[in-house]
Amino acid sequence: MLSASQLADRLARTAETVCRHYLSAGRRLGNYWIVGDVANNSGRSLYVHLAGPRAGRWTDSATGQHGDLLDLVRETCSLNDFRSLADEVRRFLSLPHPPLVDADRLPSRGGDGNDHSSAAASAVDRARRLFRMTQPLAGTVADGYLRGRAIPHATLHPALRFHPCCYYRDLATGLTSSFPAMIAAVTDEVGLITGVHRTYLDSAALNPRSIGKARVDTPRRALGRLLGNAVRFHFPLRGPVPVMVAGEGIESILSLSEVMPAIPMVAALSANHLAAFRLPSGCRRLYIATDADAAGRHGVEGLSRRAQALQILPLVLAPQLGDFNEDLRRLGPDRLIANLRSQLAPDDAPVFLSS
Structure with a gap:
């Protein structure tokens, strides 16, 4: 019987075929498959590496979800146990069905943004560090953006802050830049920051009430541990x-x-x-x-x-x-x-x- 890692490796060898089947609403852009989310909605926030050492690895920049193609099949098909997931993958890959084994629980694989791996811990640390670098919202571009959307009292919320020059990486080209951004703290039930949400803004507008989102593919992105928070x-x-x-x-x-x-x-x-x-x-x-x-x-x-x-x-x-x-x-x-x-x-x- 193939292990979870072996099944994921088999899927990664045909990453584009997997994406065309399970994420049919997306399209290829360079070495990435771009789609809206794991529910196969249209959009551009989820990207899958199609080639190279990270082939099959994916990230949803809007939610922070990430994983390999086995995680992706699990999410798109809403499969909650490993046996059903393995059966689906074998069917897709035309692999022989193995003898029944006593394995009915899905192993923890870290694809839901709520695992305790070093990668997830690093994302939480980066999110907290980014929030510490922010400033109050009042009088900033982000304040003007929200006032232009008929939300004048956003400055009353401590969860919302402003970063004047927030790092942005284009997922398709790899080019980096920076924009002013509204930063929102994602917290757990006891108030600990587990992540942040960034709304990148266009500061070029002459009228503060006409400020819009930055003219980039994904002006909204999340970082950290989001699930449950x-x-x-x-x-x-x-x-x-x-x-x-x-x-x-x-x-x-x-x-x-x-x-x-x-x-x-x-x-x-x-x-x-x-x-x-x-x-x-x-x-x-x-x-x-x-x-x-x-x-x-x-x-x-x-x-x-x-x-x-x-x-x-x-x-x-x-x-x-x-x-x-x-x-x-x-x-x-x-x-x-x-x-x-x-x-x-x-x-x-x-x-x-x-x-």
Whole structure:
């Protein structure tokens, strides 16, 4: 019977064929296969090395997930035990089926961004070091960027900081540069920084309210240990959290915070990480802020199932447009509040919504 490492090596020999089969929404760019994420959505944040000593190794720069092609097959096919994963790989590689063995647990391989390998520890250290190099948000390009997106109170959140010259590496060409960036701290349940999220910005705009994201392929990137953790707003470090909001994007959650400033909120940064968010103790009611896309629904459904298993009531908050920041910018705070009031539990609306 081939080991996990041997199966991964076999896949790496035909890395492009593997990518064309399991990540068909992507495309080849130089020596990389580029796609949106492990769920095979279109985009450019996940890249797979197709040649050289790192053939078969992949990284999702938006979520911090990484691993080899065996990890990739596991994620794309949602396979939770090693026997099923090995069967899928053998089928793809046309390998003979081995005799049954007593091996029904998937070995820890470090592909989910939450392993304790030296590589993961190094990423966490780098994330903490980057956050220590930041400065307060107020009056910076990042503050102007968020104000231009109808989020004027972002400076109240200690999780958000600014770096005036943050390193950026182009995944396709290998060229490096630097941009101003909004830096968000990803923390665990006791407030320890486990990662950071970077939003690279274009500082060339003459009007501070017209500042946009940097004109690069992946202006949003994450670093560190993300699985189970999140960017937290209004979140207590101690004590129960009976009611809270969880969602994907930082700007979407900040938009909700503008009109619900008293409720704890988290931004998990992706649909996969939203589904895996580690819920706090004492939570009784969980509002899940959704986006209008298939990946968002995957995250909502996964977190809802986990909440129900913990006897937490999951309730969905849905925007009227694409996401809550679009609602805030295009419809205004009054219509956003009215839409949320119709979706909140009767006891929560008068407590958490701005009047």
